Amino acid sequence: MSDKDYYQVLGVERNSTEADIKKAYRKLAIKFHPDKNPGDSESEEKFKEISAAFEILKDPDKRRKYDQYGHDAFRGGPSGGQGVDPFDLFRDAFGGGSGGGNSGFGSIFEDFFGGGNSASANEGTRGSDLRVSVDISLEQAAKGVEKEIKYQHHATCKECTGSGATSGSGKSMCSTCGGIGQVASNQGFISIRRTCPACRGSGVTIENPCQACRGDGRIKSPDKVKVNIPPGVSDGNRLCSRGRGDAGSMGGPAGDLYVDVRIKEHPKFDRDDDDLFHDLLIPFTLATLGGVAQVPTLEGKVSLKIPGGTQANKTFRIKDKGMPNLRSPSRKGDLYARIIIHVPQKLTKLQREKLVDFAKASGEEDLQADEGFLEKAKRLFD
Ligand SMILES: [Zn+2]
Numbered sequence: 232m233s234d235k236d237y238y239q240v241l242g243v244e245r246n247s248t249e250a251d252i253k254k255a256y257r258k259l260a261i262k263f264h265p266d267k268n269p270g271d272s273e274s275e276e277k278f279k280e281i282s283a284a285f286e287i288l289k290d291p292d293k294r295r296k297y298d299q300y301g302h303d304a305f306r307g308g309p310s311g312g313q314g315v316d317p318f319d320l321f322r323d324a325f326g327g328g329s330g331g332g333n334s335g336f337g338s339i340f341e342d343f344f345g346g347g348n349s350a351s352a353n354e355g356t357r358g359s360d361l362r363v364s365v366d367i368s369l370e371q372a373a374k375g376v377e378k379e380i381k382y383q384h385h386a387t388c389k390e391c392t393g394s395g396a397t398s399g400s401g402k403s404m405c406s407t408c409g410g411i412g413q414v415a416s417n418q419g420f421i422s423i424r425r426t427c428p429a430c431r432g433s434g435v436t437i438e439n440p441c442q443a444c445r446g447d448g449r450i451k452s453p454d455k456v457k458v459n460i461p462p463g464v465s466d467g468n469r470l471c472s473r474g475r476g477d478a479g480s481m482g483g484p485a486g487d488l489y490v491d492v493r494i495k496e497h498p499k500f501d502r503d504d505d506d507l508f509h510d511l512l513i514p515f516t517l518a519t520l521g522g523v524a525q526v527p528t529l530e531g532k533v534s535l536k537i538p539g540g541t542q543a544n545k546t547f548r549i550k551d552k553g554m555p556n557l558r559s560p561s562r563k564g565d566l567y568a569r570i571i572i573h574v575p576q577k578l579t580k581l582q583r584e585k586l587v588d589f590a591k592a593s594g595e596e597d598l599q600a601d602e603g604f605l606e607k608a609k610r611l612f613d
């Protein structure tokens with residue numbers, strides 16, 4: 232850091248009031264804030280200077296020391312009062328939200344300058360979104376279910392409450408980037424900014440990093456979350472649990488947890504949107520004579536009237552026995568029962584006689600002609 236006179240840096244008199252100093256700082260901070268001057272390393276430098284100056288002059292104690300000893304009062308060591316965090320300062324000076332992740336100067340700048348997406352230090356880095364999947368049954372999909380999901384994520388370190396520093400340990404401005412969180416390198420006419428490698432974009436250096444999280448402020452740990460899976464959910468639907476992904480670093484907001492719903496195959500039902508399909512196996516006699524069949528549904532069996540002479544593949548619609556609609560669960564799909572006719576593979580002697588009689592009565596001459604062959608074949612295998 233330069234040793235420029237702090238009063239000069241802020242353009243105020245040595246006997247200025249606190250209010251004057253704050254006013255001067257605010258004016259300059261807006262002018263030179265890196266967000267307003269992307270890629271301009273001179274402005275960055277200036278911003279650092281005014282931050283450093285304001286940090287000292289806004290505090291009556293520090294100001295007194297500075298007046299007495301000059302820059303020497305603040306040299307070296309964590310106790311030297313070098314806890315300059317330009318962006319915290321900036322937030323303070325503008326009455327921005329404290330510690331609330333993205334509630335800081337980004338939004339202030341949006342207010343002042345009409346937006347613009349800027350990645351900056353000390354806004355913190357948003358935690359990663361995570362994805363997990365949960366398997367449920369079709370019955371659970373129909374009724375809705377609360378599921379507890381166990382997963383791993385980077386959670387805020389409890390030891391240091393996310394600060395990354397052991398308690399009592401201060402933070403100082405990162406000397407590599409001067410608290411900006413980014414470093415610029417000039418290549419010809421182009422100035423390229425990249426995340427500061429020393430502080431990983433936070434703009435601060437932690438003097439005594441927390442042992443538990445090694446200064447990251449986050450620890451990989453197991454967690455669980457309850458998700459309410461709504462009735463009518465479909466395979467592949469994705470639910471979002473806000474803020475349950477990885478914790479943000481340096482006060483950044485947490486990521487989200489996405490939960491992919493997977494519905495296990497059901498032995499009895501196929502699904503198409505809200506409708507269910509079931510292959511209903513009935514004896515050929517029932518198909519021929521007519522009667523009543525029992526059809527399984529997700530809520531027990533229902534009786535289905537089978538008219539005499541029902542053909543294979545005939546499909547019956549059973550109203551409102553499908554899945555609830557995801558958007559309006561009181562509305563339900565239908566259940567379609569497709570007839571599969573069961574042809575017996577083994578007959579008793581009596582059954583055979585009756586069926587032969589039936590065939591004769593039906594005048595099925597061809598079938599009678601084949602009877603001799605069938606009888607012989609049967610003897611061969613008996
Ligand atoms: Zn840095």
Ligand SMILES: [Zn+2]
Nearest residue numbers: 388391441444
């Ligand atoms: Zn920690």
